[in-house]
Amino acid sequence: MRAAYLSAPINALLDGLYEGTATVADILREGDLGLGTFEDLDGEMVVLDGRAWQVDNHGQAREVDGTARTPFACVAPFHADTIDQVPTGTGIEDAVTGLIPSPNMLYAIRIQGVFEGLRVRSVPRQEAYTPLVEVAKQQATFDFPEAEGTLCGFWTPAFLHSVAVPGCHLHFLDAARERGGHLLSGRIRVASIALMHLPRLNMALPMTLDFLTADLGRDSQAELGVIEKEG
Numbered sequence: 001m002r003a004a005y006l007s008a009p010i011n012a013l014l015d016g017l018y019e020g021t022a023t024v025a026d027i028l029r030e031g032d033l034g035l036g037t038f039e040d041l042d043g044e045m046v047v048l049d050g051r052a053w054q055v056d057n058h059g060q061a062r063e064v065d066g067t068a069r070t071p072f073a074c075v076a077p078f079h080a081d082t083i084d085q086v087p088t089g090t091g092i093e094d095a096v097t098g099l100i101p102s103p104n105m106l107y108a109i110r111i112q113g114v115f116e117g118l119r120v121r122s123v124p125r126q127e128a129y130t131p132l133v134e135v136a137k138q139q140a141t142f143d144f145p146e147a148e149g150t151l152c153g154f155w156t157p158a159f160l161h162s163v164a165v166p167g168c169h170l171h172f173l174d175a176a177r178e179r180g181g182h183l184l185s186g187r188i189r190v191a192s193i194a195l196m197h198l199p200r201l202n203m204a205l206p207m208t209l210d211f212l213t214a215d216l217g218r219d220s221q222a223e224l225g226v227i228e229k230e231g
């Protein structure tokens with residue numbers, strides 16, 4: 001089906017709910033491209049071609065099997081509606097923003113090519129209930145003057161900020177499938193940008209005591225700006 005699948009709303013993660021509520025096998029049944037994190041916030045998840053990788057806080061990627069657990073992941077059964085190229089030197093987010101026909105639709109994104117000035121991050125494993133905004137202070141960042149690989153992720157409309165990261169959210173996996181992370185910034189040298197529009201969103205609501213008793217009415221927008229966008 002042409003739909004994004006979310007294993008939980010991002011607000012639960014912001015609140016420090018890092019218990020895995022779905023397995024990688026569950027996630028891969030819903031889509032073959034996407035991103036997320038792992039139980040106890042143990043690194044960044046990259047889903048590409050129906051396989052899943054875990055990027056640890058040293059930036060090292062390793063493939064995980066279907067039993068790995070996640071508190072938050074977003075995937076889609078990817079099929080490119082459009083494939084475009086942009087001029088060398090274009091900022092990655094600017095390139096995506098310039099290609100989407102409307103900011104009010106969800107898009108799955110796959111960008112394959114060579115990037116310059118790439119900065120990505122990963123996070124160390126956490127105790128439960130540490131607010132995500134605190135965790136962001138411990139993030140490790142990694143710089144690649146030049147890197148070949150794939151960026152996978154989503155464009156999410158601003159009005160969905162309590163369920164997914166608004167705007168452009170991309171995770172990187174290098175061509176050797178050995179390094180990666182959550183994209184903070186970078187430019188395109190030469191790459192093809194494939195977009196799929198997603199007019200539906202399926203979201204699971206975890207049936208855990210933590211989720212059922214959490215106060216999820218917070219305004220996530222300011223915190224997400226700190227956590228997901230800055231280096």
Ligand SMILES: [Zn+2]
Nearest residue numbers: 035170171182
């Ligand atoms: Zn991310």
